[in-house]
Amino acid sequence: MASLKGKVALVTGAGRGLGRACAQIFAREGAKVIVATRTADNGEETVRLIRDAGGEAIFVRTDVAQSADVQRMVSTAVEKFGGLDCAVNNAMQSLGPVPLADIDDEDWNRALSVNFSGVFLCMKYEVRAMLQRGGGAIVNVGSGNEHTALPGFSWYLAAKQGTYGMTKVSAQDYGRQGIRVNAVAPGAGLMARAAAGPGSAGSPSLPEWAPEPVLGELPGQVRERPEELAPAYVFFASSADSGFITGQVLAELGSVTR
Numbered sequence: 001m002a003s004l005k006g007k008v009a010l011v012t013g014a015g016r017g018l019g020r021a022c023a024q025i026f027a028r029e030g031a032k033v034i035v036a037t038r039t040a041d042n043g044e045e046t047v048r049l050i051r052d053a054g055g056e057a058i059f060v061r062t063d064v065a066q067s068a069d070v071q072r073m074v075s076t077a078v079e080k081f082g083g084l085d086c087a088v089n090n091a092m093q094s095l096g097p098v099p100l101a102d103i104d105d106e107d108w109n110r111a112l113s114v115n116f117s118g119v120f121l122c123m124k125y126e127v128r129a130m131l132q133r134g135g136g137a138i139v140n141v142g143s144g145n146e147h148t149a150l151p152g153f154s155w156y157l158a159a160k161q162g163t164y165g166m167t168k169v170s171a172q173d174y175g176r177q178g179i180r181v182n183a184v185a186p187g188a189g190l191m192a193r194a195a196a197g198p199g200s201a202g203s204p205s206l207p208e209w210a211p212e213p214v215l216g217e218l219p220g221q222v223r224e225r226p227e228e229l230a231p232a233y234v235f236f237a238s239s240a241d242s243g244f245i246t247g248q249v250l251a252e253l254g255s256v257t258r
Contacts, residue, residue: 004238005030008081010073012064012122013091015042018141018186020049021226022088022233027055029234032081036062036073037091064091064118065110074125084129086237089122090141097152108155115159120166123181127174135178139236140167142185142249160185164249171247180246182236186229187251 009026013019015037027033027050035050035057037043043059050057058080062073077084093114095107119140130136143160150157164183171181232250235241 007085010034010087021230033057065113140183
């Protein structure tokens with residue numbers, strides 16, 4: 001496992017599911033963690049779990065669709081811990097499965113403001129802080145379904161494919177300045193959180209939130225859980241392990257392709 005001792009890490013959507021698992025493993029590997037999420041109770045619980053395990057973390061209430069919130073989130077990392085070294089952009093807004101023509105305009109705009117524009121805002125201010133630090137690593141959360149399509153998820157795949165474009169271009173924009181940008185694409189197990197309904201951010205109990213049409217695509221008995229996926233984000237955040245890797249998308253076992 002890579003060591004992040006002395007690093008400052010930021011994780012959005014860290015109140016539960018994959019975001020919480022990433023925050024916990026980053027702290028376990030020695031990073032000081034900014035736990036960012038909209039729901040205070042969930043964010044504070046993640047901080048408590050990290051501190052109880054001997055780690056260091058603080059909670060910053062953040063709506064990634066709001067530029068002022070994102071700026072405050074990043075500035076808090078700089079003010080409290082001296083800078084920013086790595087970030088996982090994981091926050092998500094779910095609509096659940098809805099055919100394209102049935103999506104309300106307001107719902108579409110809200111989903112894209114979090115799932116796509118929110119990634120842009122996070123990267124914008126994360127990059128600025130990392131440039132002051134002399135470099136860093138950003139890991140965006142994608143989808144293992146980028147090579148296919150699922151009925152009712154136009155809002156989801158549009159945002160994720162757009163995120164891959166930003167990942168690859170920004171890797172070129174800032175590579176010579178020491179900033180690496182990659183993405184990890186969780187497989188169908190975690191993707192199923194999107195089917196759980198509006199605002200869903202995942203659950204630690206897969207059978208309760210993974211619909212059979214999605215699970216039916218998985219090879220064998222593969223069932224991805226947040227704590228099993230989080231090490232991939234640590235790998236990309238660690239310059240020791242992935243210092244020459246940038247602009248890449250890692251599709252994890254269980255990803256759906258046709």
